Amino acid sequence: MAPAGGGNIKVVVRVRPFNGREIDRGSKCIVEMKDNQTVLTTPDGHGGKGAKTEGPKTFAFDRSYWSFDKAAGNYAEQSHLFDDLGKPLLDNAFQGYNNCIFAYGQTGSGKSYSMMGYGKEIGIIPMICQDMFTRINGIQADDATTKCTVEVSYLEIYNERVRDLLNPSTKGNLKVREHPSTGPYVEDLAKLVVGSFQEIENLMDEGNKARTVAATNMNETSSRSHAVFTLMLTQKKYDAETKMEMEKVAKISLVDLAGSERANSTGATGARLKEGAEINRSLSTLGRVIAALADLSTGAAKKKKGGSQVPYRDSVLTWLLKDSLGGNSMTAMIAAISPADINYDETLSTLRYADSAKRIKNHAVINEDANARMIRELKEELALLRSKLGGGSTGLGGAPVPADEIYDENTPLEKQMVSITNADGTVKKVSKAEIAEQLSQSEKLLTDLNQTWEQKLQKTEEIHKEREAALEELGISIEKGFIGLHTPKKMPHLVNLSDDPLLAEPTFD
Numbered sequence: 134m135a136p137a138g139g140g141n142i143k144v145v146v147r148v149r150p151f152n153g154r155e156i157d158r159g160s161k162c163i164v165e166m167k168d169n170q171t172v173l174t175t176p177d178g179h180g181g182k183g184a185k186t187e188g189p190k191t192f193a194f195d196r197s198y199w200s201f202d203k204a205a206g207n208y209a210e211q212s213h214l215f216d217d218l219g220k221p222l223l224d225n226a227f228q229g230y231n232n233c234i235f236a237y238g239q240t241g242s243g244k245s246y247s248m249m250g251y252g253k254e255i256g257i258i259p260m261i262c263q264d265m266f267t268r269i270n271g272i273q274a275d276d277a278t279t280k281c282t283v284e285v286s287y288l289e290i291y292n293e294r295v296r297d298l299l300n301p302s303t304k305g306n307l308k309v310r311e312h313p314s315t316g317p318y319v320e321d322l323a324k325l326v327v328g329s330f331q332e333i334e335n336l337m338d339e340g341n342k343a344r345t346v347a348a349t350n351m352n353e354t355s356s357r358s359h360a361v362f363t364l365m366l367t368q369k370k371y372d373a374e375t376k377m378e379m380e381k382v383a384k385i386s387l388v389d390l391a392g393s394e395r396a397n398s399t400g401a402t403g404a405r406l407k408e409g410a411e412i413n414r415s416l417s418t419l420g421r422v423i424a425a426l427a428d429l430s431t432g433a434a435k436k437k438k439g440g441s442q443v444p445y446r447d448s449v450l451t452w453l454l455k456d457s458l459g460g461n462s463m464t465a466m467i468a469a470i471s472p473a474d475i476n477y478d479e480t481l482s483t484l485r486y487a488d489s490a491k492r493i494k495n496h497a498v499i500n501e502d503a504n505a506r507m508i509r510e511l512k513e514e515l516a517l518l519r520s521k522l523g524g525g526s527t528g529l530g531g532a533p534v535p536a537d538e539i540y541d542e543n544t545p546l547e548k549q550m551v552s553i554t555n556a557d558g559t560v561k562k563v564s565k566a567e568i569a570e571q572l573s574q575s576e577k578l579l580t581d582l583n584q585t586w587e588q589k590l591q592k593t594e595e596i597h598k599e600r601e602a603a604l605e606e607l608g609i610s611i612e613k614g615f616i617g618l619h620t621p622k623k624m625p626h627l628v629n630l631s632d633d634p635l636l637a638e639p640t641f642d
C-alpha cells in the first residue's frame with residue numbers, strides 16, 4: 134500500500150491455475166513470474182500465418198503472485214495477499230485514511246477468488262473484516278475512552294444501474310450523487326450497523342446470494358456486474374482534558390469488477406450485447422480515467438492539447454470510484470490473469486491496463502472530524518439555498534438581492550434564475566427548481582449525518598426484517614450457512630436445480 138499521505142496506486146498481478154476448459158484444450162502456460170516481474174510469452178502462430186513471433190513482454194509490478202500450481206513452493210496463498218494488501222489497508226484505515234482495493238481481469242481469471250474467496254479459501258474481503266474486529270476489540274479493551282463503530286453497504290452496478298444488495302426492497306435504480314463535502318455517494322443505499330464479524334459474514338452471504346449471476350458464452354457462471362462492498366469505520370475518542378470528542382472516519386471500498394473481456398469477443402448478441410456494451414461503458418471509462426490520471430501524474434496531460442479531463446462522470450463505476458482513483462484514498466489494484474496461451478490477448482490487455490494504473494498518484498488525507506466538518510458545511514449550504522429560494526429583497530446575511538433576481542410569485546421555479554457564488558469565487562446562474570432539488574438532497578444528507586447511533590441501529594433492524602421478508606418471498610432461505618430453496622410464497626415458479634449453489638434457486642419467466 135502507498136505510504137501514509139498518498140502516493141502511487143499499488144498494483145499487483147496474480148495468475149491462477151489452469152481451469153478445466155484450458156486443460157481440455159491442452160493449453161500451454163505462457164506466464165512466468167520472477168520476483169515482482171510478470172513475463173508474458175507470445176504463443177506460437179499468434180497474429181496469423183506468416184506473422185513474426187513477438188518476443189516475451191516483461192512488466193514490473195509491486196508484486197507478482199504465482200498461484201498457478203498449489204504444489205509449488207512459491208505458490209501465493211490467500212493469506213499472502215492479505216498480508217501484503219489487507220494489513221496495511223487496515224493500518225491506514227485505523228489512522229483515518231480512505232482505502233480501496235479493486236480486482237480487474239477477464240471473466241474466470243480469479244477476481245472473486247481473490248476478493249471473496251470460495252469455501253474455506255476465504256478471500257481478502259472476509260479476512261479484512263475478521264481482522265478489523267480483532268483490532269477493534271483490542272483497541273476498546275486497551276482504551277475505554279475510544280469507541281469504534283462499523284457500517285456496511287454492498288451494491289452492484291449492472292447495466293449502469295445501481296442495486297442495493299443488502300436491501301432488496303429498494304428495487305430498481307439507485308441514484309449516484311455527488312456533494313462537495315461527501316464526494317460521490319449512492320442515495321438511499323442501506324448502510325447497516327454491524328457489531329461483529331459474524332454479522333458481516335451473514336450480510337456478505339445474503340448480498341452474494343442476491344448478486345446477479347448471468348450466463349455468458351465465456352463462462353456459465355460468469356458475473357456480469359461490478360460489486361462494491363464498503364466498510365465505514367468510525368473511531369470516537371473522548372478527550373477528558375479538552376472535553377471534546379474527536380472522530381476519525383475511514384471508508385474502505387472493496388470492488389470486484391465485471392469480466393473485462395470485450396463484448397464482441399464473447400459472441401454476445403441482442404440483450405447480452407447491450408449488457409456487454411454497458412459493462413464496457415464502465416470498464417472503458419475506467420480505462421480512460423486511468424489513462425487520464427496517469428497522464429496527469431507524469432505531466433503528459435499538459436503537453437496534450439487542452440490538457441486531460443478525467444471523465445469520471447461518464448460511467449456509474451468511475452463516478453463512484455472517483456475518490457479511489459486520483460482522489461482521497463489509498464488504492465490497490467489486483468490484476469487477475471489466466472496462465473493459458475488461449476487467453477493471450479485478454480491477459481496482455483489486463484497487464485497493459487495494470488501497467489498504466491501504476492502511474493496514478495492519489496492524495497489521501499486523514500478524515501479527522503470529517504462528520505463535524507460535513508455537518509457544518511451542509512448547514513451553511515442549506516442556509517444559502519433557503520435564502521436563494523425564499524426570494525424577497527434580501528439574501529443570506531441580509532445582503533440585497535439583485536433587482537433582476539426578484540420574481541413575481543407566479544413565475545414557475547424553472548424560470549426563476551438566480552446567481553450562486555461558488556467556493557472558488559466563480560458565479561453561476563441556476564434556476565430555483567434546481568436549487569429546490571439540491572436543497573432536498575442536502576437536507577437528506579444532513580439527516581443521515583445527524584442520525585444518532587440508536588437511530589442507525591433501529592434502521593438496520595428494520596432493513597434486516599425487510600430483507601429477510603424479500604428473500605423469503607423469492608424462495609431463498611436466509612438461514613446462516615444453509616443455502617436452500619423452498620416454494621416462493623406468491624408467484625408461480627420454475628426451479629433451477631444446479632450444482633452451483635448460486636444457481637440452485639427458483640427462476641421466473
Ligand SMILES: Nc1ncnc2c1ncn2[C@@H]1O[C@H](COP(=O)(O)OP(=O)(O)OP(=O)(O)O)[C@@H](O)[C@H]1O
Nearest residue numbers: 149200239240241242243244245246354355356392
Ligand atoms: N489463485 C487461485 N487458486 C486456485 N484457484 C483459483 C485461483 N484463482 C481462481 N481460481 C479458480 O478459478 C475459477 C474462476 O475464478 P473466479 O470465479 O474468481 O473468477 P472471476 O474472475 O471472479 O470471474 P467472474 O468475472 O466470472 O466473476 C474458480 O473456480 C476459482 O476457484
